[in-house]
Amino acid sequence: MLKKLLQYIEVKTKITCLLPFLMTLAYLFYLRQPVNLTLTAVFFGSMLLLDLAVTAINNYIDSRAFPEMLPFSRPAALGILLALLLSGTGLGLYLAFCTDAVVLLVGGLCALGGVLYTFGPVPISRLPLGELFSGILEGVCIPFLLLYINMPEDTFLSLRLRLSAVDLTLYPLPLVTMLLFAVVPAVCTANIMLANNICDLEKDMSVNRYTLPFFLGKSRAVTLFGVLYYMAFLVPCFMVLLGWLPSACLLLFLLFPLIRKNLKAFQKEQRKETTFHVAIKNYLLLVGGYTVCLFLGGVLDRILHG
Numbered sequence: 001m002l003k004k005l006l007q008y009i010e011v012k013t014k015i016t017c018l019l020p021f022l023m024t025l026a027y028l029f030y031l032r033q034p035v036n037l038t039l040t041a042v043f044f045g046s047m048l049l050l051d052l053a054v055t056a057i058n059n060y061i062d063s064r065a066f067p068e069m070l071p072f073s074r075p076a077a078l079g080i081l082l083a084l085l086l087s088g089t090g091l092g093l094y095l096a097f098c099t100d101a102v103v104l105l106v107g108g109l110c111a112l113g114g115v116l117y118t119f120g121p122v123p124i125s126r127l128p129l130g131e132l133f134s135g136i137l138e139g140v141c142i143p144f145l146l147l148y149i150n151m152p153e154d155t156f157l158s159l160r161l162r163l164s165a166v167d168l169t170l171y172p173l174p175l176v177t178m179l180l181f182a183v184v185p186a187v188c189t190a191n192i193m194l195a196n197n198i199c200d201l202e203k204d205m206s207v208n209r210y211t212l213p214f215f216l217g218k219s220r221a222v223t224l225f226g227v228l229y230y231m232a233f234l235v236p237c238f239m240v241l242l243g244w245l246p247s248a249c250l251l252l253f254l255l256f257p258l259i260r261k262n263l264k265a266f267q268k269e270q271r272k273e274t275t276f277h278v279a280i281k282n283y284l285l286l287v288g289g290y291t292v293c294l295f296l297g298g299v300l301d302r303i304l305h306g
Contacts, residue, residue, distance in 0.1 A: 004071035008059060008080065009052040015284065016138045016192065017051045020185040023291040024146040027181065030246055030298035039149045042095045047142060049088030050111055056081040058118040058125075085115075099149055102159050106148075110141045128212040130197065131190040139186025144178060177244050183235040184290045187228040188283040194225055195279035199272040222270065225279075226263050232286050233259075236293075246297025255289050 006012075021044060028035055060077050063069040070077045089111060096104035113133055117124045124133050148156060156174050160167040197204065197211040198221050204211055213221035236252055239245040262278040269275050 005080070007071050008056060008077065009084070010055045010059070011052070013055065014048065014051055015280075016134075016185075016189050017047055017142060019283075019287040019291065020139060020142040020182075021047065021146060023185060023287060023294065024143040026291045026294035026298065027143075028147070028150055030294050030301065032298075032301075033150055035150050039095065039098060040146065042091050042098070043146060043149060046088050046091035046095060046107070047145075049084050049091065050114060051138075053081060053084035053088055054114040054117060056084055057115060061118060095149070100159065101161055102148060102157065103145060105159075106141060106145060110137055110145075113137050125193075126209045126211065128210065128215050131193045131212055134193045135186040135190035139184075139189045140179065140182040143182045143185070147178060177239075180235055180239055180244070184232045185287050187232050188279075188286050191225055191228050192279045192283060194221065194228075195266065195270075195276050196272075198222060198225070198270045199276050218270070222267055225266065229259055229263060229282060229286070236290065246294065246301060248297035248300060249290070249293040251293050251296070252286070252289050255285050258285060 025035065056077070059070065060081055072080065092107045092111065096107060113124070114137060117133060124130055154169070154171070156171055156178060158169045194212065198213045198218060201213045201218055205214060216224065233252060233256060236245055236249045240247055240249050259282050262282050266275045266278040
């Protein structure tokens with residue numbers, strides 16, 4: 001039973017939400033920002049359950065023509081899907097109740113985007129926007145929400161809702177810092193989708209699915225795939241130079257030969273069976289390495305400055 005459940009929700013694919021979560025915790029550790037354990041645990045539960053629900057929705061929809069693909073009967077699969085969706089939404093609403101309207105709005109948009117990613121008359125994953133949405137939803141929104149619920153009030157923005165007016169105040173420098181901080185998971189997540197769409201280009205075209213590689217062409221899409229990885233190295237370096245990240249993040253460049261080797265393998269051949277895993281490997285290396293560098297920066301800061 002457990003094996004079937006893990007197969008249905010594809011728990012192995014949840015690295016794209018778990019690693020950004022751990023990365024942001026490492027960043028909070030570097031900043032010496034106390035973590036609200038209760039709110040963080042509620043956020044983690046909501047994030048994970050909704051991510052699992054989106055995967056279940058995807059598998060449930062994809063199996064409409066072939067019900068035997070599901071490890072459960074369709075009624076049971078639908079019940080599991082709804083249980084995940086409702087429990088994740090319930091935790092999200094509780095988190096918003098404990099915090100403010102910003103969490104409600106951003107969390108709600110994330111949940112809606114996750115569902116529309118695979119569901120609806122024209123799912124986002126079937127459009128040339130899949131890479132952008134996946135990068136934003138998991139690479140940017142997860143760090144933003146986790147930082148928002150743990151940082152002091154009005155660090156990034158403030159939203160005041162009144163009957164007479166809605167007051168929104170943005171704090172540009174902290175927002176820009178947060179967005180740059182999230183570039184690594186954002187581009188690495190987008191590249192997983194991009195690699196998948198490049199490998200499936202001919203197959204997708206045969207079923208009238210027009211993703212980003214269709215509009216760019218395979219050659220330009222492969223070039224973009226490489227450019228995004230270079231961004232994942234250059235942006236943290238830029239932030240270190242500005243003093244926004246610890247110098248330990250420069251250790252990320254030790255991974256460059258491995259990333260470059262994997263990139264060359266994908267540039268040579270784009271096949272699901274042989275080279276798609278390159279995007280997964282590079283994600284683990286870069287986001288995992290970024291997390292370790294941030295944590296190491298926090299440790300060194302405490303050793304040097306007490």
